[in-house]
Amino acid sequence: MNRLAIELPGLSLKNPIMPASGCFGFGKEYSQFYDLSELGAIMIKATTKEARFGNPTPRVAETSSGMLNAIGLQNPGLDHVMANELPWLTQFDVPIIANVAGSTLEDYIDVARVISTAENVKALELNISCPNVKDGGIAFGTDPKTARELTARVKEVSEVPVYVKLSPNVTSITEMALAVEEGGADGLTMINTLVGMRLDRKTGNPIIANKTGGLSGPAIKPVAIRMVYEVSQRTALPIIAMGGVQDSYDVVDYLSAGASAVAVGTQNFVDPFACPAIIEDLSKIVKEWELEHILDLKGRSWGKHGKTANHRA
Amino acid sequence: MIQKQDMIIVSHKQIADHIFELTLRGSLTNEMTSPGQFVHVKIMNGSEPLLRRPISICSIDRENEQFTMLYRVSGSGSGTSTLSQLMKGFTVNVLGPLGNGFPVDELEEGQTALLVGGGIGVPPLYELSKRLTSRGVKVIHILGFQEQKVVFYKEEFTALGETYIATVDGSFGTKGFVTDVIDKLDVTIDGYYTCGPAPMLRAVEQKLSGVDGYISMEQRMGCGVGACLACVCHVQGDDTGTAYKKVCSDGPVFKSKVVVV
Ligand SMILES: Cc1cc2nc3c(=O)[nH]c(=O)nc-3n(C[C@H](O)[C@H](O)[C@H](O)COP(=O)(O)O)c2cc1C
Numbered sequence A: 001m002n003r004l005a006i007e008l009p010g011l012s013l014k015n016p017i018m019p020a021s022g023c024f025g026f027g028k029e030y031s032q033f034y035d036l037s038e039l040g041a042i043m044i045k046a047t048t049k050e051a052r053f054g055n056p057t058p059r060v061a062e063t064s065s066g067m068l069n070a071i072g073l074q075n076p077g078l079d080h081v082m083a084n085e086l087p088w089l090t091q092f093d094v095p096i097i098a099n100v101a102g103s104t105l106e107d108y109i110d111v112a113r114v115i116s117t118a119e120n121v122k123a124l125e126l127n128i129s130c131p132n133v134k135d136g137g138i139a140f141g142t143d144p145k146t147a148r149e150l151t152a153r154v155k156e157v158s159e160v161p162v163y164v165k166l167s168p169n170v171t172s173i174t175e176m177a178l179a180v181e182e183g184g185a186d187g188l189t190m191i192n193t194l195v196g197m198r199l200d201r202k203t204g205n206p207i208i209a210n211k212t213g214g215l216s217g218p219a220i221k222p223v224a225i226r227m228v229y230e231v232s233q234r235t236a237l238p239i240i241a242m243g244g245v246q247d248s249y250d251v252v253d254y255l256s257a258g259a260s261a262v263a264v265g266t267q268n269f270v271d272p273f274a275c276p277a278i279i280e281d282l283s284k285i286v287k288e289w290e291l292e293h294i295l296d297l298k299g300r301s302w303g304k305h306g307k308t309a310n311h312r313a
Numbered sequence B: 001m002i003q004k005q006d007m008i009i010v011s012h013k014q015i016a017d018h019i020f021e022l023t024l025r026g027s028l029t030n031e032m033t034s035p036g037q038f039v040h041v042k043i044m045n046g047s048e049p050l051l052r053r054p055i056s057i058c059s060i061d062r063e064n065e066q067f068t069m070l071y072r073v074s075g076s077g078s079g080t081s082t083l084s085q086l087m088k089g090f091t092v093n094v095l096g097p098l099g100n101g102f103p104v105d106e107l108e109e110g111q112t113a114l115l116v117g118g119g120i121g122v123p124p125l126y127e128l129s130k131r132l133t134s135r136g137v138k139v140i141h142i143l144g145f146q147e148q149k150v151v152f153y154k155e156e157f158t159a160l161g162e163t164y165i166a167t168v169d170g171s172f173g174t175k176g177f178v179t180d181v182i183d184k185l186d187v188t189i190d191g192y193y194t195c196g197p198a199p200m201l202r203a204v205e206q207k208l209s210g211v212d213g214y215i216s217m218e219q220r221m222g223c224g225v226g227a228c229l230a231c232v233c234h235v236q237g238d239d240t241g242t243a244y245k246k247v248c249s250d251g252p253v254f255k256s257k258v259v260v261v
């Protein structure tokens, strides 16, 4: 038995590790470092209906144990992704999770309907949490009613299970999770970045051209852990967790808090070999800790409270 | 091929105000092909500072498997100030070589190349100049700095060819900008190469619009390998507004008149 394999709605994962959306492009760049078939899955860059250039530069700034970014959903558009990026990825034995973004309900529906028909797209990730574009779906990600409605409408047209990516920039992320669960979501991915700023010491001006950016990296991990811990105990939906993962012990933390799989974002920039290194270390951990399966760790931080279904292969 | 390697510091010293010269040894050096490529340096293990720093390759010594880079310390508490404290014998983790550098075989023996650098954009021109002169190309260097105390590598460049220095405050060489020196030059230029701050690149591209040239762009980076889209620039003559080039992996060196500087 593969002690790292995991079954989630639409997804048969060799292991619980996947690169997070926006931190891995469409895979080409990182394929020069290792075989992408080693990955549990790949979350591709947000795709919108039309091509987008994104925000002006500078788009990134380093912060203490983290970074700010305001890329602005730059992507080549749905047609190009369908005709080029997704077919290119079929050479690898790895399920693709397509990150879908838009500014209107119709945008999401149009992209979801088409992209969910690609043979290697096994699930959608509705990006209702991008903080870097005014019309980038964050409106859907901060109001429970609209989020529920969007989820339900996308579910109607999607050929594959739908995961919803939650924003931490809300008063109650649990309320958002329950709303999209009601809307028919098959799973949750969390968290997207936290809105932040960095100022130039001399001039006082924001360093990022967009003024604000999304904070990612180790700095946000405590926040994300807390959110996964809370949400996983309130919904039955499986969670793919992300936020500041650098090594296999961070993965253990997320599983302990209640996640079923884990995505790696910013760390790919620090170490392009991060994902395969973490996967290798996880196999060592299951052996050393004599676990029957990696998901034996799932929810162990909850204490005596309930146990949800293990999503094990 | 891009490699990731712990490289050992063989020499590290300050050569001008806030400017450091760092020489590293390791087999990764053998992968470096053209001048103008850069490396992405992880200064310390762990998450502080988190991201790598892109730094241009200044000179390559294949025989000893070592290369040199110059960098500016951007302020106390910055990643580069931490880097500046690392001593000989320590290692730093290097990802590289990254990007596409300056082509050196476009000019023939006896032709004249103009190399124009500004501030911390000067270093990659040094390896370039060595390659060009070894092909018999005549080089003229114009190097611009803020003021005298940040001037570096004047002797090194002078040993390879005619070298003019301009400082903004006039404390060294010509007072003014590199373009003021270009105005006074009375030679036929067969090609130019430039690296430095964007306003300088724009001015040089405009001034030398009749000559073929190569421009090395600078931009804040995330991944350094083309995946995150932090470092994009617009393309000249693109009406759609969605065409772009990535400075890290399509550049940093572009033929003149290709990208919007
Ligand atoms: C440069 C950059 C671009 C990103 N682009 C996207 C995106 O297109 N869609 C999305 O859902 N999340 C995007 N994110 C958020 C990440 O997928 C992830 O949720 C977040 O960075 C937290 O994980 P980390 O700390 O491991 O990076 C982006 C993050 C970064 C740093």
Ligand code: FES
Binding pocket: B220, B221, B222, B223, B224, B225, B226, B227, B228, B229, B230, B231, B232, B246, B247, B248, B249
């Ligand atoms: S720095 Fe990531 S694409 Fe250039």
